Amino acid sequence: MEVFPVNQYDPLMPGIVMAMVAIVHVFMAQFAVGGGMLLCYFQWLAMTGRCENARLFVHGYFKWLVLISFVAGAATGVGIWFTAIQVSAPTIGQMIQNFHWIWATEYLFFLLEIIAGYLFYRYHERISDTACLRLLGMYAFAAWMSLFLINGIISWQLTPGGWIEDQSLFAGFFNPTFWPSTLFRTIVALTLAGLVACVVVNTMKELDQEAKRKLINYAAHLLVPMVAMPFLGVWFYFMMPTDSQGWVAGGSPAMTLFLNIAVGASLAIGGYAFVGLYLQKLYINGATATLLLLLAFGATAGGEFVREGSRKPYSIRYWMYSNGIFPHEVAKMREEGCLADDPYPLRDGTPVAGEITTRGAKVFRRQCAVCHTVSGINGVSELTVTWDADQMRMNIAKLQHTKPFMPPFAGNAEDLESLVRYLKWFDERNDEEAEKPFEEATLKTNQKWLDEAGTMPLSLPGETSLQAEEGEK
Structure with a gap:
């Protein structure tokens, strides 16, 4: 791709x-x-x-x-x-x-x-x-x-x-x-x-x-x-x-x-x-x-x-x-991560705290930046400011169910955690919390929610969103 x-x-x-x-x-x-x-x-x-x-x-x-x-x-x-x-x-x-x-x-x-x-x-x-x-x-x-x-x-x-x-x-x-x-x-x-x-x-x-x-x-x-x-x-x-x-x-x-x-x-x-x-x-x-x-x-x-x-x-x-990802690529990106084929560095001056938030900023650019800002018009930090970290993880993992007009999250558990850490850091500027090592239990929970969400959108040619949801069940 x-x-x-x-x-x-x-x-x-x-x-x-x-x-x-x-x-x-x-x-x-x-x-x-x-x-x-x-x-x-x-x-x-x-x-x-x-x-x-x-x-x-x-x-x-x-x-x-x-x-x-x-x-x-x-x-x-x-x-x-x-x-x-x-x-x-x-x-x-x-x-x-x-x-x-x-x-x-x-x-x-x-x-x-x-x-x-x-x-x-x-x-x-x-x-x-x-x-x-x-x-x-x-x-x-x-x-x-x-x-x-x-x-x-x-x-x-x-x-x-x-x-x-x-x-x-x-x-x-x-x-x-x-x-x-x-x-x-x-x-x-x-x-x-x-x-x-x-x-x-x-x-x-x-x-x-x-x-x-x-x-x-x-x-x-x-x-x-x-x-x-x-x-x-x-x-x-x-x-x-x-x-x-x-x-x-x-x-x-x-x-x-x-x-x-x-x-x-x-x-x-x-x-x-x-x-x-x-x-x-x-x-x-x-x-x-x-x-x-x-x-x-x-x-x-x-x-x-x-x-x-x-x-x-x-x-x-x-x-x-809408983010330029093909539906058939989502399953592969769930396994390999969404940055496997992304060689581009962040723009100079992009605020990050370290390696994890840098990865999170790249995930944001790959999956969210076409339609959202980090902070501004349609800013994700403002849209998610009332969510705690676990709620953010689950809502993003199950994005096509949380917000049916948005595509599925196309990344693995580490990508999801990096994005959540980046968004939380952007609001709180807590470098230590944002850059601490991933916890295995959190990654397993992320993967569980990603698996429950599936990789398919809620509607396919010739069917309604309701029919698609019933088909997944």
């Missing part, structure tokens, strides 16, 4: 660092996709004479925002790759190994998006309306194909479907949640473009309020597909694994909270857009449009948090745990 060290950013958990980059990227990238579609629509309105200021909107204003979002989306996309390999290189490796041709194809569409967008930006004043529409259509199609292809890969992480049995590229890409998430993201892209357009129209000082209202009402047409969001959301929910459904439906308070934020914000935007902008054809000022856009950002953040969190305890459902 290949081992990659996790870079720790205490007091920020590594996942938060990646999420901050990823949410901005998703927001910008989806706006760029929807922006291309909106540009096509307004170019068509201008060509057919349906909206007298549509050409001014396309050629004078909106192209700048698409360009900005395009550049920002590309930059944050690189940022995702950079932070991902710092946090979970094994997951990225699996995604590239299994979908390298999909990634390569996506890069070709990305190149087409760049070329078409630049040609329109550079030459729109010198070419015909028809040529402009063709370039914008090319840009919109290439941008949407990037969404289409990347969504197949990230939805595979949650619902790999038939890929688990035969590693078929087709089965993995067109997985159970592919279509509902692709359609949902397409509507989100249209929504973001429509909301940004409402903000931009309010900056056009050469237009009076009536002219702005007409442009806003046309932009609101892109918000109408939001009425399909609840149906797509329900479709996606029923395609999720049973225990993932449980996390978002109340099993994990954080995921339920973020789901409610995403749903509530989406309902507020959709209701205002459909009734006020589309049906009543109201004018919306810049402040209100900006508020709706901020709500959309909140909905995006909440939705991405739920999508990521509902995979637990996996980073690739049923295939790789």
